[in-house]
Amino acid sequence: MRRLLSDTLVVTERNLIRLPRAPELLLAFTLQPIMFVLLFRYVFGGAIRVPGGSYAEYLIPGIIVQNIAFGGFVTALGLNEDMQKGIIDRFRSLPMSRAAVLAGRTSADIVTNGLSMTILIVTGLIIGFSFQTAVLHVLLGLVLALTFGYAFSWVFAFLGLLVKSPEAANSVGFLAVFPLTFISSAFVPGQSLPTPLRQFSDVNPFTIIVNELRWLWTGQPSPDQLWQAFAWVAFILLVFSPLAVRRYRRAAGR
Template sequence: MSSQQAILPEVEPLLKNRVSLGQSVQNSLTMAYRGLLKLRRTPEQLIDVTLQPLIFTLMFTYIFGGAISGNVHSYLPVIIPGILVQTVITTSVVTGVQLREDMDKGVFDRFKSLPIARIAPLAGALLADTIRYAIATTLTFTMGYILGYRPSGGLGHVAVAAVLVIVCAWAMSWIFAFFGVIARTASSVQGISLLILFPLTFLSNAFVPVKTMPHWLQWFVHINPLSHLVSAVRELADSGTIGSNLGISLIGAAVVVLIFAPLTVRNYMRRA
């Protein structure tokens, strides 16, 4: 009897975390709601998804518009999809940074004592950040419309393009969540993530025509997954067509999730 009593305290936390799939989903949604409450109480966390698309759209449009397309109006169909992809994908870095901050502050240690699915805090954070992507997407298209951007593809294809970017950003967030789990500090997560994103975004077709780049650089731009995503958004929004770039973008997003989701969950579960 005494041996059983000695074992029970060690087994009890494990039994508390053994929940059904339905409970896991409910717990994840609750954690996502917690993330939204954090945004409401600290609205400054939305600065990157509110001011960044506005500033970048104005800056790139009026600096490069005349030089690249002859005038601002002709440059808008080029730059708006590029700014959209850059802004939303860059926003996904916040997932890993905030995850690392929560782990450093001991927030996840408190979750261990609760009778919830161990994966719920991670899943909830990833779900909540899709709202950030939606805000950035909406503001980018809105700013473009104010400047005179009129997508020829129509509202339906613009909506598909927006969903595509949000899905791809959610897939990318698994990479940064992985960094958030394995890195030592939040600043290191941000540094590593931006070191990866800056070459991907600027060495792409997001801002300038590929043909203006050196030949030795064009090969990288053509295989850059963000170039395919930008091209897919342009095809949808500007011409209302669905081409191979859409399929390539979705396949790339699926590959990223298949690789980094198990890695992130495995390393997270060791620490949760």
């Protein structure tokens, strides 16, 4: 167990070292979220009617959830690259904890997700977002967002090990996550959607997570319950982490 922790730390560190050296990745984590906030707030914002509060208050929790769900794509890219380049073989020939390779990868995502979430919140505060709840609720919201991001890292880990190339991982991830976030309450209220899409949006886990985050940070009433949000996080984690581990064993054992 101590071995797992220390090895996970080493692998996490390895995955983070590359960040400042890969400008395109750093841009993805910093400037891109800012761009999205500004586009939504000032291009679509005027045309979208939201219940209570301003669009900036409505938007920030939604865009944070979308962004954090995407954060895991680095895990998909990284794992796929490591498989192709033989680094996984190097790891497997070392007397290290096997789980540390995946755990280190997904743990690094927590750090990068934390980074982009901070940038998003700061941008939000500048354009008119504000926390309107008790500190405890704000913190609980941060925990919800980060654990949701962590669970999604395992979805991407599975994906990255499944597909043949980093490019494929990227496009499959995009195709899966984009519709899920857009057909949810992340950017527009569900009531504005055509009926079939609204029905989908109502049961979409993204809607539930976003609604709860909105409630925790701005006090907007939510039709769902907080436990449902955490239940989804747990569900995603419990389904995809064993899948990823199994896939890792099989893919590496060739």
